[in-house]
Amino acid sequence: MIRVLIIDDSATMRAILMSRLSAERDISVIGTAANAAEGRELIKRFNPDVVTLDIEMPGMNGLDFLEKIMTLRPTPVIVVSGSTQEGNEITARALALGAVDCYAKSDRSGMLQLDDNGRLANLIREAAQVRFNNRWPVSPKVVAAAQRSANSPGETRLIAIGSSTGGVEALQVLLKDFPENCPPTVIVQHVNPRFAPAIARTLDLATAAKVQLAEPDMPLRDGNIYLAPGGDRHLTIGGSSAYYARLRTGDPIAGHVPSVDALFHSVAEVARARAVGVLLTGMGSDGARGLLAMAEAGAQTIAQDEATCTVFGMPRAAISLGAAAIVAPIERIAQHVLRQAA
Template sequence: MTIRVLIIDDSATMRAVLAARLSGNPDIQVVGLANNAAEGRALIKELTPDVVTLDIEMPGMNGLDFLDKIMTLRPMPVIIVSGLTAAGSDSTARALALGAVDCYCKTDYSGAAMQDGGKLAAMVRQAAQVTVRRRAPEVHHMADPVRAISAGHGRTNTRVIAIGSSTGGVEALQVLLRNFPEDCPPTLIVQHVDARFAPAIARTLNQASPATVQLAEPDMPLKRGHIYLAPGDDRHLMVAGANTLHAKLRPGELISGHRPSVDALFASVAQRIGVDAIGILLTGMGADGAKGLLAMSQAGALTIAQDEASCTVFGMPRVAISLGAAQVVAPLGRIAQHAFS
C-alpha cells in the first residue's frame, strides 16, 4: 500500500527538500504541496492524504492553530517540521500536546541536502500506522483526585510513580498530569522524543500539571510534588537509592530498542521500590515498557495500562496486557483516579 503524503510549508526550498527526501521511496507518494494553511486545508479535502507534514511558522494561520483545527475537525497523522530555535522548540512541544504524532527537525542536515538517511520516510511510515481520533473534551474532566488525597484517602504509601509513553504520549501526558495532585509522590517519566525538544516538552507539561514538571538530572533527589522527565539524551533514567531516593541517568545499550527505555525505568522501580510504587504505561508503538511493567506487577506494585479506545497507538499497552502485566486497564481520563483512589 502506498502512503500518500501532503507537505505544507511556506518555504519553496523546504517543500522541495522534503519532497526529495520522500520521493525515492516506492511505498511513499507525495500527492501535494501547499505553502500555507488555506492551501493545505483545500488539498486535505481534495486529496485525503494518509500523512501530513506541517510547518509551524507560516504566514496567515500559523501551524499550531491549523493543527488544532485538523485534530478537532478532521483528525489525521501529522508530522511537525520544526526549527531548533527556542520558540520553535516550544511550538513543537505544544504541537505534540495537540496531537501531532512526531517532530522532524529542519536543521538535522546541513544546507538543503536532499537526503537524510531515510529519517523522514521512517517517520512517515510510522505515522501512517497511527489512528488519530477526534479529541473528546470529556476526557480532560474527571472526579478530582486532589480532594481525595488531601482528605487522607488513596494509596498513601506510594513512594514513586513511573510512567512510560511514546507515540501520542505528549498529548496523553498532558491529560494525565493535569489530574495529578499538587503533592503527588515523586513521578518519573520516560517519553520517546527527540532529546532536543525535551526541555520544551517539560515546560509544556509543567503548565498543565498542578505538580512541578522538570527534566531529570543526575543524582537529583526525588521529592513529592515533583515530576521528572527523562532528558532523552542517550541516557537511561532509573531510580536509585534506598531510604533517600534519587534519579539515576546512565549511558548504556539500547533496551527494548530505546535509550532512554521505559523498561529500564520500570525495572529499576520494581527492584528498588517494589510494592510501594505505581507503574503507568501509556500510548506508544512497539513493546517498550511491557516487560518492565510485568516486573513491577510481580514486585507488588500497582500497574495500569491505557485502554485501546483512548490510545493513539495501542502498541506498548497491548503487549503489556497480553503479558498479564497490567492489573488495571483504563481510559486515559480515568487513570489518575485509579492511581490516587
C-alpha cells in the same frame, strides 16, 4: 503506498522534503501547499494518510491549523520544526495538541542536513499506522479524595510512567489531575532530546505539580514530576526509602534510549510494592516487560485502554503479558494512580 501531503511556506523546504520522500518505494507525495489555506483544500480533496506541517508559517499559523485538523478531521501529522528556541517551544505545544511526532529541519548548529539517513521516511511510516479513535476532551475531573490521600502518612510511594507516540497529549490529560503534593513521579517519553526541555515546560503548565527534566543523582521529592531528558542516557531509579534519579549511558532496550523498560525494571527493584506503574500510548512494546516486572514485585500497574490510545502498541503488549492490573481510559487513569499511591 503511503500518501503524504507536505505543507511548508518555504519552496526550498518543500522541494527538499519531496526529494527525500519521493525516493521511497512505499511513499507517494500527493501534493504540496505553501500555507494553511492551500493545505486545507488539499486535505479535503486528497484525504492524505499523513501530513507534514511547518508550524512557523504566515497567515494562519501551524498551531491553529493543527488544532483544526485534530478537531475536524483527525489525521496523522508530523511537525516540521526549525532549530530556534521558539521553534522548540511551539513543537512541544504541537505534540500536546496531537501531532504524532516532530522532524527537525536542521541540526543543533542550525545547518540544514543534506541527508537525514531516512529519518523522515521512517517517521512517515510510523505515523501511517496511527488510527485515531475517540478523542477524549480534556476536562477537569480532579478526584478530591485521591488528592487528599496522596499526602497521607506512610511509606513513600513512587509513580513511574512510560509513553511514546501520542504521549505528550496523553500526559497532559493524565497530569492535569495530579495535585501539588503528588508523590514523586518519573516519566520516560520517547522524543527527540532537543524538544525535551520545551515538553517539560508545556507539561508544567498542565499540572499543579512541578515538572522538570531529570538530572543525574537528583533526589526525587513529593510535588515533583521528572521527565527523562532523552539522548543517549537511560533514566533509572536508585535508593531505598529515599529515591534519586540515575542517568546512565547504555545500549538501546526494546529499541529505545531512554527506555521505559529500563525505568520500570529499576523501579521494580528499588520500590517494589511502594510503586505505581503506568504505560500509555505508543508504538512497539517498550515498557511491557518492565511493567510485568513491577507487577511481579508487588507494584500497582495500569495501562491505557485501546479506545483512547493514539497507538495501542505498548499497552497492548503489556496487557497480553498480564502485566496490567487495571486498563482504563486516559481521563480516568489519574484517579486510579492517586488512589493506588495513597
